[in-house]
Amino acid sequence: MSDPAGQDDGGGERAPGAGRIIAGADLPTMSALEVDFCVVGSGAGGSVAAATLAAAGARVAIVEEGAHHTKRDFNMQEAWAYPALYQEHGNRATDDLAILILQGRAVGGGTTVNWTSSFRTPDATLRLWAERHGVRGLDAATLAPHFDAVEHRLSIGEGSEDDVNRNNRKLWDGAARLGWNPELIRRSVKGCARLGYCGMGCPLDAKQSALVTYVPDALAAGADVYTDCRARLIETDRDRARAVVVDVLDRASDRPRGRFVVHARRGIVLAAGAINTPALLLRSKAGTGSGVVGKRTFLHPTVPLAAFYDDPIEGFYGAPQSVAVHHFAERAEGIGYFLETAPTHPMLTAMAFPGMGDAHRRVAQRLAHVQATIALLVDGHHDDAGGTVAVDGDGRVKLRYPITPALREAAIHALQSMARLQLAAGARELMTLHEQPLTIRGEADIARIADLPFGANLHTMFSAHQMGGCPMGEDPGRSVVDSRGRHHELENLWIMDGSIFPTSLGVNPQLSIYAHARLFSTEIIKDLPARPPS
Amino acid sequence: MRDVEAPVSPSRRRLLTRGLLGGALLVVGGALPLALRSTLVRGKPKRALLLLSEDEHAIFAAVAARFAPGDGAGPTWPTVDAVDCAGKVDALMATTLPEVGAELRQLLRLFESALFGMVFTRVPAPFTRLSPAAQDARLESWRHSRLALLRSGYQALKRLSHATYYSSPEIYALVGYPGPPEVPRGPA
Numbered sequence: 001m002s003d004p005a006g007q008d009d010g011g012g013e014r015a016p017g018a019g020r021i022i023a024g025a026d027l028p029t030m031s032a033l034e035v036d037f038c039v040v041g042s043g044a045g046g047s048v049a050a051a052t053l054a055a056a057g058a059r060v061a062i063v064e065e066g067a068h069h070t071k072r073d074f075n076m077q078e079a080w081a082y083p084a085l086y087q088e089h090g091n092r093a094t095d096d097l098a099i100l101i102l103q104g105r106a107v108g109g110g111t112t113v114n115w116t117s118s119f120r121t122p123d124a125t126l127r128l129w130a131e132r133h134g135v136r137g138l139d140a141a142t143l144a145p146h147f148d149a150v151e152h153r154l155s156i157g158e159g160s161e162d163d164v165n166r167n168n169r170k171l172w173d174g175a176a177r178l179g180w181n182p183e184l185i186r187r188s189v190k191g192c193a194r195l196g197y198c199g200m201g202c203p204l205d206a207k208q209s210a211l212v213t214y215v216p217d218a219l220a221a222g223a224d225v226y227t228d229c230r231a232r233l234i235e236t237d238r239d240r241a242r243a244v245v246v247d248v249l250d251r252a253s254d255r256p257r258g259r260f261v262v263h264a265r266r267g268i269v270l271a272a273g274a275i276n277t278p279a280l281l282l283r284s285k286a287g288t289g290s291g292v293v294g295k296r297t298f299l300h301p302t303v304p305l306a307a308f309y310d311d312p313i314e315g316f317y318g319a320p321q322s323v324a325v326h327h328f329a330e331r332a333e334g335i336g337y338f339l340e341t342a343p344t345h346p347m348l349t350a351m352a353f354p355g356m357g358d359a360h361r362r363v364a365q366r367l368a369h370v371q372a373t374i375a376l377l378v379d380g381h382h383d384d385a386g387g388t389v390a391v392d393g394d395g396r397v398k399l400r401y402p403i404t405p406a407l408r409e410a411a412i413h414a415l416q417s418m419a420r421l422q423l424a425a426g427a428r429e430l431m432t433l434h435e436q437p438l439t440i441r442g443e444a445d446i447a448r449i450a451d452l453p454f455g456a457n458l459h460t461m462f463s464a465h466q467m468g469g470c471p472m473g474e475d476p477g478r479s480v481v482d483s484r485g486r487h488h489e490l491e492n493l494w495i496m497d498g499s500i501f502p503t504s505l506g507v508n509p510q511l512s513i514y515a516h517a518r519l520f521s522t523e524i525i526k527d528l529p530a531r532p533p534s
Numbered sequence: 535m536r537d538v539e540a541p542v543s544p545s546r547r548r549l550l551t552r553g554l555l556g557g558a559l560l561v562v563g564g565a566l567p568l569a570l571r572s573t574l575v576r577g578k579p580k581r582a583l584l585l586l587s588e589d590e591h592a593i594f595a596a597v598a599a600r601f602a603p604g605d606g607a608g609p610t611w612p613t614v615d616a617v618d619c620a621g622k623v624d625a626l627m628a629t630t631l632p633e634v635g636a637e638l639r640q641l642l643r644l645f646e647s648a649l650f651g652m653v654f655t656r657v658p659a660p661f662t663r664l665s666p667a668a669q670d671a672r673l674e675s676w677r678h679s680r681l682a683l684l685r686s687g688y689q690a691l692k693r694l695s696h697a698t699y700y701s702s703p704e705i706y707a708l709v710g711y712p713g714p715p716e717v718p719r720g721p722a
Binding site for chain 1: 622714
């Protein structure tokens with residue numbers, strides 16, 4: 001066993017005291033390390049936590065399953081980006097394959113591949129958590145300074161009309177004509193050239209992802225980042241978490257090539273995302289006494305509608321998301337939803353279009369003329385319980401998400417709304433992404449949406465937002481962590497990712513994850529001893 | 535609203551077990567005589583295979599050929615062999631979890647199986663030996679099946695086929711996509 005941080009990684013010049021990014025390939029087959037805090041994951045939650053803890057003088061190691069890629073690697077090719085930067089090489093899905101899960105896996109986590117959309121946690125969602133899920137002391141005013149700080153660091157300004165490409169313009173126009181209050185989306189960018197490839201990693205470093213903000217901050221404060229390191233187990237000792245056992249992955253094969261144990265003197269922060277964090281606890285059989293770990297997993301299940309225009313839309317170029325419509329986010333009669341757009345690069349779009357052979361090709365050939373509106377269903381705000389994360393005997397993640405009658409009702413309502421919106425915006429025709437698609441040219445066709453089948457693998461559905469599974473709250477019988485992210489059963493383990501949300505958010509989650517992680521880690525450092533003089 | 539979710543009958547459930555890409559299916563019929571009818575291998579792999587056998591590679595190539603544009607598209611559209619969909623799937627799936635790779639192989643063998651063809655489309659021949667129309671019929675039977683597991687299997691084959699074909703730069707211009715823009719690169 002050796003201390004890998006004691007080796008020379010040949011990483012070039014660093015400021016004195018700064019940390020390093022150490023690739024799995026450079027670690028010995030067996031290694032161990034002792035730090036104050038081990039942070040699992042380097043995305044929105046983990047990067048902020050590591051930066052905050054390291055700046056307070058703690059010795060911090062981040063373990064990250066993905067690789068360290070930078071702007072020079074980001075070649076804007078889907079064939080490279082999805083295998084390299086997404087969970088399960090772009091193949092992550094629910095157990096029945098009904099919902100494709102787009103989730104990042106790289107240094108910077110989901111922020112390296114997200115579409116930059118930045119929203120604060122809605123007040124209504126915070127109130128719901130307080131009223132129905134036992135969350136205490138977490139209101140907009142408490143979070144405000146943390147949102148302010150994160151927005152400043154990520155250069156999140158006001159939404160700009162200059163960001164609106166034709167794909168988003170149609171969403172704006174249709175919503176405005178129907179009185180549905182479209183809004184400009186605030187984006188985490190600086191010097192954005194609006195290339196359109198946020199989802200494949202920004203080749204200009206214009207996107208202010210964790211990769212170029214909080215991860216460098218953590219490194220500057222002395223944290224080390226171990227890449228290609230997949231947290232396998234948490235070791236516990238009674239009510240304390242002691243160490244993280246890590247599989248070191250061979251980059252080429254993605255198979256374990258070694259083992260690495262990170263002993264954590266003060267604590268462990270889990271920030272592996274709402275699927276991998278519950279799975280890690282379940283696999284470790286640690287901190288699962290509440291019986292709710294992995295339950296109530298929410299996805300903002302997303303239903304697209306394709307609209308075809310005579311004029312080119314070219315939704316593959318320009319800022320991917322710049323307009324949102326929250327008119328239907330809260331529906332008294334059922335699950336709400338909000339509307340945004342998706343970029344239309346050929347691979348993801350061809351996967352979403354139904355059918356095969358020439359019938360599929362004839363639709364794919366209209367790629368430049370397609371407008372892609374998406375409805376994101378706000379799951380968990382009613383009686384709907386979402387999905388479940390479990391692990392099988394091999395420790396492999398199993399995600400189940402039933403498409404319930406309540407979800408079908410919302411999906412049909414959302415498709416009808418999107419159809420009205422696109423017709424109002426001037427679309428020539430619309431196509432639902434069912435295996436037996438419905439073509440819509442007028443109001444009479446919209447009524448037929450209610451007759452469409454809904455269920456697993458009968459239509460395209462995906463998720464880019466994973467939430468829940470380790471919900472916060474003050475009742476240890478109904479929640480996993482308290483309202484400051486500390487585990488109810490393991491006193492020195494915190495969770496700082498989307499898994500802590502008791503319901504889905506109703507907005508894109510990256511900014512909320514950053515801000516909650518900043519609040520929680522700021523609370524931790526209040527209890528740390530003063531930093532020794534350097 | 536129609537409900538197309540049908541319960542799997544106990545007799546059919548015996549044919550199926552859970553699995554596949556975080557999800558779907560597998561058959562235990564491999565030992566029966568119908569399953570012994572051999573796979574038609576039309577061409578050698580273009581690169582050394584990392585996960586699939588040559589037969590499985592040939593099965594995927596035959597499946598992907600039905601998902602890709604067909605004869606109506608004209609000669610400007612490359613074939614799945616020209617863009618090496620099967621080779622790309624082999625390389626991609628070799629790096630996923632071993633269990634997932636094993637499930638893909640099982641899915642391909644199941645889909646090829648003459649026995650399964652007999653059960654679901656009453657055509658007792660391996661998929662690779664069917665006419666294009668009969669191949670489409672077998673895919674369609676899975677696509678619209680009342681059995682959720684078969685629809686999962688269809689989607690696995692569709693997504694891998696369309697992902698490898700439509701992410702190939704050779705098809706960008708054909709779908710009206712000019713490709714990624716030039717990006718000014720600063721000094722290293």
